[in-house]
Amino acid sequence: MTTWDAAVVGAGVFGAWTAWHLRRAGAAVLLVDAWGPGHSRASSGGESRLIRMSYGADEIYTRMAMRSLGMWRELFERRRQPLFHRTGVLSLGREDHPYSLATRETLRRCGVQMEWLQGHELARRYPQMRLAGEGAGAVFEPSGGVLMARRAVAAVVEDAREHGVVYETRAVGSPHDVPAGVVVFACGAWLPKMFPEILGQRIFPTRQEVFFFAPPAGSREFGPEAMPAWIDFTDPRGPYGAPDLESRGFKVAFDQHGGAFDPDAGDRRPSMEGTEAARAFLEARFPALGRAPLTEARVCQYGNTSSGDFLIDRHPRFANVWLVGGGSGHGFKHGPAVGEYVARQVLQGGDPEPRFGLSSKAEAQHRTVY
Numbered sequence: 235m236t237t238w239d240a241a242v243v244g245a246g247v248f249g250a251w252t253a254w255h256l257r258r259a260g261a262a263v264l265l266v267d268a269w270g271p272g273h274s275r276a277s278s279g280g281e282s283r284l285i286r287m288s289y290g291a292d293e294i295y296t297r298m299a300m301r302s303l304g305m306w307r308e309l310f311e312r313r314r315q316p317l318f319h320r321t322g323v324l325s326l327g328r329e330d331h332p333y334s335l336a337t338r339e340t341l342r343r344c345g346v347q348m349e350w351l352q353g354h355e356l357a358r359r360y361p362q363m364r365l366a367g368e369g370a371g372a373v374f375e376p377s378g379g380v381l382m383a384r385r386a387v388a389a390v391v392e393d394a395r396e397h398g399v400v401y402e403t404r405a406v407g408s409p410h411d412v413p414a415g416v417v418v419f420a421c422g423a424w425l426p427k428m429f430p431e432i433l434g435q436r437i438f439p440t441r442q443e444v445f446f447f448a449p450p451a452g453s454r455e456f457g458p459e460a461m462p463a464w465i466d467f468t469d470p471r472g473p474y475g476a477p478d479l480e481s482r483g484f485k486v487a488f489d490q491h492g493g494a495f496d497p498d499a500g501d502r503r504p505s506m507e508g509t510e511a512a513r514a515f516l517e518a519r520f521p522a523l524g525r526a527p528l529t530e531a532r533v534c535q536y537g538n539t540s541s542g543d544f545l546i547d548r549h550p551r552f553a554n555v556w557l558v559g560g561g562s563g564h565g566f567k568h569g570p571a572v573g574e575y576v577a578r579q580v581l582q583g584g585d586p587e588p589r590f591g592l593s594s595k596a597e598a599q600h601r602t603v604y
């Protein structure tokens with residue numbers, strides 16, 4: 235039986251990039267997934283995911299997103315696959331709102347290109363959007379945009395395989411199932427099922443709906459040439475979306491956590507209430523889309539930690555087993571930097587980031603990362 239230096243269980247964005255970086259560091263790597271890279275029930279299996287550097291005062295994620303964007307772009311350029319749309323990202327806020335102020339300060343400190351757009355300037359640039367009243371504005375990051383998620387994960391796995399990673403479709407029940415020096419479990423929302431004693435109360439999978447609406451016939455005002463990706467911090471439901479990329483429809487979703495969800499058995503039919511909420515939001519914010527036909531909807535799950543910080547740590551009882559997950563609705567963009575960090579920790583050790591530690595994961599949810 236072949237013994238691998240490292241086996242990675244789970245070929246979502248975290249596992250795929252972990253395998254990629256472990257191989258790059260010289261390890262013999264096996265990557266497995268029960269259903270395939272970026273499959274339809276994986277959190278990484280969506281059509282598109284936003285990449286922004288804006289994270290309020292959370293500089294750690296600003297820097298990880300910056301590092302990751304470079305690695306995503308390098309991969310896509312080398313493979314000649316245009317899977318990043320540099321649409322720019324608008325973080326809608328208010329001039330005096332603490333999150334907007336902190337975002338501007340952090341981006342400035344990190345040297346990220348950005349503009350603060352006051353309401354009148356927003357209205358001039360994006361007449362298709364109705365603003366959220368007095369004091370509205372937005373941080374605009376021209377270098378952010380949208381990653382074509384499912385295909386991006388497939389590209390990472392393909393690249394890893396071309397560089398020597400062996401990929402197999404296989405379900406793993408325990409660390410003993412894979413003969414490897416180190417086993418990394420990057421199982422997304424399946425982690426609490428895999429390790430119920432440790433993670434049953436520390437990773438909270440929630441049900442999330444995503445909707446796509448058709449723009450008016452012949453119109454390009456909702457396409458990437460006229461609209462950036464956006465996230466609305468003025469609304470507690472956290473609406474966000476992307477322009478009509480590749481003519482797949484204008485995307486709208488709410489970042490607010492849905493109900494508890496089982497990634498295997500959960501019902502993936504979109505709800506009537508969710509559809510109506512998305513439509514009502516469009517009517518108020520993008521009036522020309524208020525009656526737009528719904529073209530597609532998906533139900534996906536977040537794998538949340540108590541705070542929204544990722545989980546990257548050793549298993550408390552098995553020194554050669556690593557737990558990687560807790561993407562918490564914002565992890566996709568960070569895949570390259572997460573994989574790099576995991577590979578470094580696994581192969582070289584060094585000071586771990588306390589925010590990623592198992593001991594920082596509480597059993598009650600109190601989200602602080604947005």
Ligand SMILES: Cc1cc2nc3c(=O)[nH]c(=O)nc-3n(C[C@H](O)[C@H](O)[C@H](O)COP(=O)(O)OP(=O)(O)OC[C@H]3O[C@@H](n4cnc5c(N)ncnc54)[C@H](O)[C@@H]3O)c2cc1C
Pocket residue numbers: 243244245246247248249266267268269270271272273275276277278279280282283284285404405406407420421422423424425428442443444487534535536558559560561562563564565566567568
């Ligand atoms: C609707 C939605 C919108 C989002 N929007 C954004 C966004 O705009 N920007 C952003 O950065 N992030 C976003 N995210 C978050 C991001 O998609 C996730 O954080 C990220 O995809 C998590 O990746 P993962 O590799 O941890 O998990 P997954 O992609 O779920 O991968 C885990 C893999 O492990 C495999 N697996 C599980 N158990 C086993 C087993 N026993 N044996 C073998 N394989 C196993 C599964 O099959 C799966 O493929 C969003 C998430 C959702 C759901």
